[in-house]
Amino acid sequence: MLRIHFTTEDLLKTRVASSPDLMWELVLSVFRLRRRLAVARYESWYQQVRADASRSDLLPRIRLMLMPMIPASGYFPDFLTPESLRHQGSESIIETVAGSPRDVLRGQLGPLGRGHGSAWLRRLHEADPEARADLRQLLWDYQRIALAPHWNAIRNSVEADRAVRTRALLDSGVQGLLDSYRPLMRWTPPVLEVRYSVDQTLHLDGRGLLLVPSHFCQGTANSLADQTLPPVLVYPAGSDRTAAPVTLRALGRLMGDTRASILIATGIATTSGELARRVGVSTATVSHHLSALRAAGLLSTSQQGELVLHTRTRAGSDLVNAARMATT
Incomplete structure (x- = not known):
């Protein structure tokens, strides 16, 4: 269990x-790539990565x-996940990770143990230039x-989860946002209790908290080992349990004002009942159109507590934005 202590200032800075x-x-x-930790959601990814990597x-x-x-569980070095670079390109991020200062490499690889892992890892611990290049x-x-x-x-997985959290924030403020993470987390002000691999306490002390939804996160949340770094909590993004493969036939069914209205309305996570009232059709009709939009990869459906919420995928948003540009 991870217990995160908030102040009023921390609540204002949480995002x-x-x-x-x-x-x-x-x-x-990498955790998901370990066969014994793989689950159905990642099975096709696992098979493809194994096949491509084996070539x-x-x-x-x-x-x-x-x-x-x-490792399969427990500690891994913080320098692998630098928060300050998250909005930069992959080349810049990888270059910075590989170029981590020698004292950082020694300090963060040290807890893995000198006898742990490969000879290469021990060379990286010593900041060997060839190991850095590797x-x-x-x-x-x-x-x-x-x-x-x-x-x-x-x-799409991350953006669908963010849409759910945006709705919770708009409806009920930061308290509602934190409450929306049940059962993974439990908000009992001023402490957020999080399902975690070890027992730990984190005091934010006015720094706020960055909540990061992750496609490959599974089961428990993750955070940084060094509590002096900017606080980050990585958690499993809600999966779309009803997603279907995208097909040309499904895309061809997307013509019509009703579906366009539904797609526009799902910029923020929305229930079927709300969509029916907004678009002016029955719930059964909305359900039919939602199925077509999901089949085309334009909409994602996830469950948040007792609510089943629908939100646009990136492809759906691109389509809406393209239509808007065409009419300006």
């Missing part, structure tokens, strides 16, 4: 990340370098195979 975090997704996807020497490098640095190439190759081809799915 939800606007996009996926490359390095958190990379680190957490080169990437799979052995993942086993010998990446997995020892990111890390840079490994991270670049891994994100190219394991993340880049799947980034739309990752982004």
